[in-house]
Amino acid sequence: MLQNSAAARQADREQLIHSLRRHATWMRRRSIQMVFEAGQGHPGGDLSAIDILATLYFGILRYDPKEPNDPMRDRFVMSKGHCTGALYTALAGAGYFPEEELTTYLKPDSLLNGHPNRTYLPGVETNTGPLGHGLPVSVGIAIAGQIDAADYRTFVLTGDGELQEGSMWEAAMLAGHRKLDKLTAIVDRNRLQQGASTEETNALEPLADKWRAFGWEVIELDGHDHAALFDTLGAPAAGKPRCVIAHTVKGQGVSYMRDQAGWHHGVPSPDQYSQALAELVLEEPLA
Amino acid sequence: MNAAPTPAPGMFDCRDSYVRTLEALAGEDRRIVAVVNDSVGSSKLGKFREMFPDQLVNVGIAEQNMVGVGAGLANGGKVPFVSGAACFLTARALEQIKADVAYSKANVKLCGISSGVAYGELGATHHSIEDLAWLRAMRELTVIVPCDPSETAAAIRAAAAMDGPVFIRISRMPVPELDHSAPFAIGRAERMREGGDITIIATGTLVYRALAAAAILDRQGIAARVINMATITPLDEEAVVDAARETGAILTAEEHVVRGGLGGAVAEIVATRHPVPMRILGFDGFQPTGSAEWLMERAGLTSDGIARSALDLLAQRGT
Numbered sequence: 001m002l003q004n005s006a007a008a009r010q011a012d013r014e015q016l017i018h019s020l021r022r023h024a025t026w027m028r029r030r031s032i033q034m035v036f037e038a039g040q041g042h043p044g045g046d047l048s049a050i051d052i053l054a055t056l057y058f059g060i061l062r063y064d065p066k067e068p069n070d071p072m073r074d075r076f077v078m079s080k081g082h083c084t085g086a087l088y089t090a091l092a093g094a095g096y097f098p099e100e101e102l103t104t105y106l107k108p109d110s111l112l113n114g115h116p117n118r119t120y121l122p123g124v125e126t127n128t129g130p131l132g133h134g135l136p137v138s139v140g141i142a143i144a145g146q147i148d149a150a151d152y153r154t155f156v157l158t159g160d161g162e163l164q165e166g167s168m169w170e171a172a173m174l175a176g177h178r179k180l181d182k183l184t185a186i187v188d189r190n191r192l193q194q195g196a197s198t199e200e201t202n203a204l205e206p207l208a209d210k211w212r213a214f215g216w217e218v219i220e221l222d223g224h225d226h227a228a229l230f231d232t233l234g235a236p237a238a239g240k241p242r243c244v245i246a247h248t249v250k251g252q253g254v255s256y257m258r259d260q261a262g263w264h265h266g267v268p269s270p271d272q273y274s275q276a277l278a279e280l281v282l283e284e285p286l287a
Numbered sequence: 288m289n290a291a292p293t294p295a296p297g298m299f300d301c302r303d304s305y306v307r308t309l310e311a312l313a314g315e316d317r318r319i320v321a322v323v324n325d326s327v328g329s330s331k332l333g334k335f336r337e338m339f340p341d342q343l344v345n346v347g348i349a350e351q352n353m354v355g356v357g358a359g360l361a362n363g364g365k366v367p368f369v370s371g372a373a374c375f376l377t378a379r380a381l382e383q384i385k386a387d388v389a390y391s392k393a394n395v396k397l398c399g400i401s402s403g404v405a406y407g408e409l410g411a412t413h414h415s416i417e418d419l420a421w422l423r424a425m426r427e428l429t430v431i432v433p434c435d436p437s438e439t440a441a442a443i444r445a446a447a448a449m450d451g452p453v454f455i456r457i458s459r460m461p462v463p464e465l466d467h468s469a470p471f472a473i474g475r476a477e478r479m480r481e482g483g484d485i486t487i488i489a490t491g492t493l494v495y496r497a498l499a500a501a502a503i504l505d506r507q508g509i510a511a512r513v514i515n516m517a518t519i520t521p522l523d524e525e526a527v528v529d530a531a532r533e534t535g536a537i538l539t540a541e542e543h544v545v546r547g548g549l550g551g552a553v554a555e556i557v558a559t560r561h562p563v564p565m566r567i568l569g570f571d572g573f574q575p576t577g578s579a580e581w582l583m584e585r586a587g588l589t590s591d592g593i594a595r596s597a598l599d600l601l602a603q604r605g606t
Contacts, residue, residue, distance in 0.1 A: 071363075118391055130386055136352045136387070137358045139356055140358060140367075142359070148364075150363075170346070
């Protein structure tokens with residue numbers, strides 16, 4: 001059976017927000033452990049996206065991990081497919097596969113590929129990795145829902161640097177044209193791409209104006225504020241697709257990784273790993 | 288785009304068969320959706336749009352998005368037929384075909400229209416004679432090149448019935464309806480003429496020309512086997528090995544460059560399983576402007592040209 005955000009919303013809101021925070025802390029600890037043990041990964045982007053994924057998977061999305069292909073499920077597409085630390089901890093936490101599977105991350109023949117593969121892992125909607133793919137696929141999902149007048153929603157998380165890919169704007173144009181109001185694109189606006197800041201590389205600003213010009217509703221918020229994320233991502237449709245520009249910090253939650261382009265695919269030393277875990281305190285274990 | 292020549296009596300444009308079949312399928316199964324890049328006209332989908340307005344998605348001139356949207360529609364339970372000029376569909380959106388469709392095992396049917404040198408005068412940008420090479424590199428993508436209207440219809444139906452990614456190469460070059468020895472099945476070569484001296488393996492628009500070439504050779508006392516290789520991936524390897532073993536020489540013919548297409552696929556099997564002399568007939572690189580038929584003739588892709596190549600090959604083999 002689809003678990004429903006409406007049910008979640010009936011619960012005490014404060015309690016829910018608290019639970020989102022705990023899920024996010026658990027995901028941060030677990031994803032850094034994955035990167036540390038695998039000796040590679042993309043921790044900076046994982047940490048900037050985790051609060052968004054925690055809010056979606058533990059507060060917003062309707063899904064049943066036992067029925068990953070339920071036609072009426074809400075869809076989440078990870079367009080910034082390299083941030084698998086964030087995605088895999090969300091899927092494990094959501095019950096799509098046992099948490100122990102996370103220990104195989106990037107090992108030979110692991111189901112936890114460096115970029116998500118739907119044929120390996122339940123809960124992955126489409127294979128991503130090359131940038132610029134997630135939004136077109138999400139637009140296709142939303143069009144299928146529009147044709148069927150179905151009420152499922154489609155969420156896609158894109159990197160901000162990824163918006164330099166032309167295919168994203170092809171898709172954005174079509175979504176605006178078709179008024180796909182059950183589609184939400186979330187931009188992980190950490191302002192850093194692999195080598196430098198987005199604004200130095202190929203400026204995205206004025207970013208909100210660009211989305212508006214393509215026919216989207218635009219909401220900007222703090223991408224680490226679970227309450228704001230929960231309220232905005234759960235808000236009713238507005239007759240057009242919604243773009244949430246989530247202002248985030250790459251490496252959020254670990255002091256020495258914060259806002260450092262070098263941690264795009266850095267790996268912590270043993271001392272740094274201990275420090276990261278010490279900074280990310282999980283007051284009580286997740287149920 | 289330039290207008291397609293009106294086929295001579297007894298000759299057909301396979302796009303007509305494609306759209307009639309798609310119209311029939313769309314009425315039977317509402318999951319069928321045509322996805323186009325402003326190519327309603329060149330894909331001949333005007334009537335489809337009138338009949339099933341809710342089952343046609345026009346993304347505008349945006350091939351990367353078109354293929355990504357196709358993958359998304361499949362995720363949403365649709366059976367998308369993503370239809371555009373083969374040159375743009377396959378080249379512009381190759382990474383989407385790889386990641387969103389083939390690697391994701393999305394149930395998307397890619398229809399490359401007016402493939403080969405059909406757009407002869409428009410030049411090499413509009414010729415699609417590299418598509419089989421880059422698509423054939425992905426084992427996970429089924430690749431079908433029908434040779435006539437009935438095989439086109441059968442291929443469209445087979446693609447719709449199968450769960451998984453398929454590319455169908457649909458020519459607008461006039462071809463006749465051929466006599467088939469067996470119903471079309473994905474992955475099965477069709478032996479269209481028996482013969483023990485040499486085998487001509489052809490695909491798409493070259494099949495009827497290969498049959499005419501075999502008739503020319505017959506008059507010279509040479510019995511050529513003709514195989515219609517409608518499925519390029521997965522290739523019917525046993526048909527190739529049997530041909531090598533039983534006839535000792537193989538000539539391939541395709542409306543494609545001589546690198547990496549049908550000839551390459553056949554050569555891989557011949558070289559590794561039963562080496563025999565071979566010749567690969569096709570285009571040698573980017574082609575100049577000129578009518579499609581002139582380009583075919585220039586490359587020896589006519590019944591006379593195929594017969595001549597067969598004789599050369601047999602002379603080389605020393606029989």
